[in-house]
Amino acid sequence: MSRFARLTPASLVLATLLPLASTRAGAQDAGAKPLRAGIIGLDTSHAVAFTRSLNAPEPKPELAGVRVVAAYPGGSPDIEGNTKHVEEYTRELRDVHKVEIVGSIDALLAKVDVVLLESVDGRPHLAQAEPVFRARKPVFIDKPVAGSLADAVRIGRLAERSGTPWFSSSALRYSPSIRKLAGNPAIGDVVGCDAFSPSPLEPHHPDLFWYGIHGVETLYTVMGPGCISVSRVRTDDADVVTGTWRGGRVGTFRGTRRGPHDYGALAFGAKGIVLGQGFGGYEPLLAEVVKFFRTGRPPVSAKETLEIYAFMEAADESKRRGGAAVTLESVLAHAREEVDRESR
Known part of the structure; x- marks a missing residue:
């Protein structure tokens, strides 16, 4: 049996979080303020594309209720073109979409309800996800989920222990x-x-x-x-x-x-x-991410994601x-x- 499939105390914590997420979703439907989203990693065009759709003046109904309010640039200088992309995408989020740029993940977590972990480099995902799981903020981890299969295992275990909903998927x-x-x-x-x-x-x-x-x-x-x-x-x-x-x-x-x-x-x-x-x-993927943030229910199981990386x-x-x-x-x-x- 997969370690992710076992019923553990952390799984029970997750079960208690889901009704809370559903209650939050109901508040969104009633016209409450949008969920505040934070982005970790501005070295990918996904960060810009997601922000454009979520922060549109009139977002599509399936994308409404989540707004990007803060971002941590990150970056991996040893990946070709990465530094240039960080500068370009940071500038657009800050100047065009009025997203606050912060200097650390902890600073970001203090300002948001949910997280989009977008770093194009999978290697730092484990370290970037750890404080998110400690804060129990629901998180979408963009591909690749990690830089190694072992790190994918570590991410799954950390999420399970903290009771934090998460998922990863290609568009x-x-x-x-x-x-x-x-x-x-x-x-x-x-x-x-x-x-x-x-x-x-x-x-x-x-x-x-x-x-x-x-x-x-x-x-x-x-x-x-x-x-x-x-x-x-x-x-x-x-x-x-x-x-x-x-x-x-x-x-x-x-x-x-x-x-x-x-x-x-x-x-x-x-x-x-x-x-x-x-x-x-x-946007079809982003609609699933928004639904996940509203409900706390991942559309792709951790078990299947781990199998894909295996x-x-x-x-x-x-x-x-x-x-x-x-x-x-x-x-x-x-x-x-x-x-x-x-x-x-």
């Missing part, structure tokens, strides 16, 4: 072109899927964490959790990762580094085969082993052992 999970593949009667029961997305590499992250996450999350949106093992073929131009699911279903992810910059999936079902292609923007780590391990099949449970066990050793 592709909620892209209309992909959503139409899940539960589509024209497809019937899904028996397989071939998902694809760009997958440029960044030297400080496991190969697929940086950008391949978009296609891997697309694959999981169609297939659901339950992958047992993966194998990987890699060239300079592409990766092909084949996963075997419980019951014998097979799903693949193709990560491209040459040719069109596009996203999509071909879903194979008992009744039909349907292609979903194209990126639908950030899938990508197993793909890296398969590459190291020359394409051999690697089980997700083996890489999860290794990550948990690493975390347990440090906590002794």
Whole structure:
């Protein structure tokens, strides 16, 4: 059983927080002041895109009730172009959207109700999330959830112990072109899927964490959790990762580094085969984030998110082993052992 699935005292704390979140949502519906959102990490265009939508003079109904009021810039100078992006996006949030820029995460937490952890670099996410969990502020953690599978385990455990609601997702999970593949009667029961997305590499992250996450999350949106093992073929131009699911279903992810910059999936079902292609923007994801902030109920479980990152780590391990099949449970066990050793 996943450590995230166990009923613990922290889980009971979470159960007590959900009615409070629902009560807060009711207050929003009654015309109360919007939830105050804070952004950690201004080195990604997501921070600007989310703020533009949430702080619009007349936001869409599904985006209403949450407003960005403060931001902590952060940044990772060893990632190409990062410093320039921090300066550019900080300037827009401060000067155009009138968001207060603060000098620390603690200062931000004193001013907000909910948090968008947007740092493009997954490595600092654990350290950035720790004070958020201590403050018990509901948090959306943008991709990649962490810079390693072990850190993803640590984040899940910290959230569980504190009873803090959280979730992570690629925007592709909620892209209309992909959503139409899940539960589509024209497809019937899904028996397989071939998902694809760009997958440029960044030297400080496991190969697929940086950008391949978009296609891997697309694959999981169609297939659901339950992958047992993966194998990987890699060239300079592409990766092909084949996963075997419980019951014998097979799903693949193709990560491209040459040719069109596009996203999509071909879903194979008992009744039909349907292609979903194209990126639908950030607002479908943002609507889910707003709903999460209103209710305290994560739309993607911590257990599924951890499996997605185990899938990508197993793909890296398969590459190291020359394409051999690697089980997700083996890489999860290794990550948990690493975390347990440090906590002794």
